[in-house]
Amino acid sequence: MKRLHRLLPVALCAVLTGAGAAPASAPTYRIVGPDGKVTFSDRRPTDPQLKTRELGKVVTAPLLAPGNDPFDLHPATTLPPARQPIGDGLAAPVDVSGKPFPPGLPDAILDVLVHQFFVQTLLETCPRLHPAFTDRYQGGVRNWRDRNADILSRSNRITFARFTAEQRDTLRATGRARLAQLLPPPGSSDADKGLWCERMSSDLVRHQFELVGDIRVAPIIYFDLP
Secondary structure (H helix, E strand, O other), rough: HHHHHHHHHHHHHHHHHHOOOOOOOOOOEEEEEEOOOOEEEEOOOOOOOOOOEEEOOOOOOOOOOOOOOOOOOOOOOOOOOOOOOOOOOOOOOOOOOOOOOOOHHHHHHHHHHHHHHHHHHHHHHHHHHOOOHHHHHHHHHHHHHHHHHHHHHHHHHHHHHHHHHHHHHHHHHHHHHHOOOHHHOOOHHHHHHHHHHHHHHHHHOOOOOOOOOOOHHHHHHHOOOO
């Protein structure tokens, strides 16, 4: 009983202290309507047409620019559309050292990766369909790799030196999704796949898919390797 009397004041103080504690502040949301009007609220709106951002909360921008158009293996002769600047409340993605990536570098690495996936798929698919032309397919891929060796080497070095494992996974997953746009549709017959092999391997031999001269990979060329 004496012990109970000693504990009661302690418990009472704890209750009073908890009752007097300031409640956690509710988040405040900045809301931009379709007409550009900005309002603030402590409730997140459910209307998808409203652009909403929680104040004080910084979100990292996507590593890669959204790919709305089908990927083109042919070299680009003009600069791609400028990526939208990092918006209010968004932080630029950073590399393993915590530094923001140079403009366009992740997308340039992705372009090289898609080309690498493409020639590897060509090499794995076409000799199986046309064994008699195995040497032709292998020679075409080998010569392509030799012609573009410097860019391929620089891209691979940058990827493993500057990108985190999670970022490399993102690059590979996005690259394979872009590659799927270039392959025969699922369920295609061997005859249709064979025609695809003939067309793509011929373009490869004619230097239609070169990384050298492709302005999209300029950030890789001008990046200072350690």
